[in-house]
Amino acid sequence: MAIDGPSGAGKSTVARTLAERLGFAFLDTGAMYRAITWRFLERDCAPAECAAEPDHGHGRMRAVLADTPLALRAGRVFVGDRDVTSHLRTREVESQVSAVSALPFVRAAMRELQRRIAAVGPTVAEGRDMGSVVFPRARWKVYLDAAPSERARRRSRDFTDQGRAVGEAEVLDEILVRDRLDSTRVDAPLRQSPDALYVDTTGLTIDDVVGRLLSYVRGENDAAPSGS
Ligand code: DC
Numbered sequence: 724m725a726i727d728g729p730s731g732a733g734k735s736t737v738a739r740t741l742a743e744r745l746g747f748a749f750l751d752t753g754a755m756y757r758a759i760t761w762r763f764l765e766r767d768c769a770p771a772e773c774a775a776e777p778d779h780g781h782g783r784m785r786a787v788l789a790d791t792p793l794a795l796r797a798g799r800v801f802v803g804d805r806d807v808t809s810h811l812r813t814r815e816v817e818s819q820v821s822a823v824s825a826l827p828f829v830r831a832a833m834r835e836l837q838r839r840i841a842a843v844g845p846t847v848a849e850g851r852d853m854g855s856v857v858f859p860r861a862r863w864k865v866y867l868d869a870a871p872s873e874r875a876r877r878r879s880r881d882f883t884d885q886g887r888a889v890g891e892a893e894v895l896d897e898i899l900v901r902d903r904l905d906s907t908r909v910d911a912p913l914r915q916s917p918d919a920l921y922v923d924t925t926g927l928t929i930d931d932v933v934g935r936l937l938s939y940v941r942g943e944n945d946a947a948p949s950g951s
Pocket residue numbers: 730752753754756757820821824825849850851852853901905
């Protein structure tokens with residue numbers, strides 16, 4: 724099952740819960756892009772630092788990418804044996820992840836790894852290009868959306884839960900910048916597949932959305948994508 728949508732639309736929680744309910748594996752592809760961004764930061768070759776270099780640091784980034792054995796186990800993200808999960812939601816990572824995820828050589832490596840992971844068994848994969856590019860033949864495709872103000876409210880609450888006070892207005896600005904970068908990049912931009920079920924989660928609870936998607940999987944509802 725492929726679930727796509729912008730930041731704060733509720734994808735992670737919904738996809739994780741749905742995977743548990745269905746007995747499927749859960750693949751959080753945003754965490755993979757965050758992990759490679761963290762790695763570039765650690766090795767001083769993240770895009771913002773390398774902008775002035777003749778190749779924008781791409782040579783060094785390729786070398787670091789090749790030397791980054793990413794693995795996802797039990798909801799944690801590892802680089803080799805190192806659990807990097809707690810580093811993935813920092814503001815440093817957040818400020819550069821859109822630029823990193825726009826790089827075609829990064830996307831190609833992530834795409835290959837995502838396909839290898841999902842080949843193991845039934846999977847709920849969430850991200851930006853799951854239904855459109857990585858798994859175009861997914862059995863079920865969903866596009867989750869929500870009003871920007873609601874997405875900012877949710878992300879601001881996430882930050883508060885992590886002990887970081889970031890106001891909604893600031894989060895909203897960042898969300899709008901990321902939306903623009905993620906949907907205007909050339910390689911695999913954020914876009915709804917025409918055969919995906921569109922769900923606006925504004926004002927809905929996680930349980931509402933999960934219930935709706937379970938009905939879709941079971942083929943019970945009126946919620947089939949138009950055209951299917
Ligand atoms: O879902 P998230 O906020 O953890 O995603 C982090 C970034 O990674 C986001 O800016 C877009 C990018 N991303 C992507 O380009 N393709 C994906 N399949 C998943 C995430």
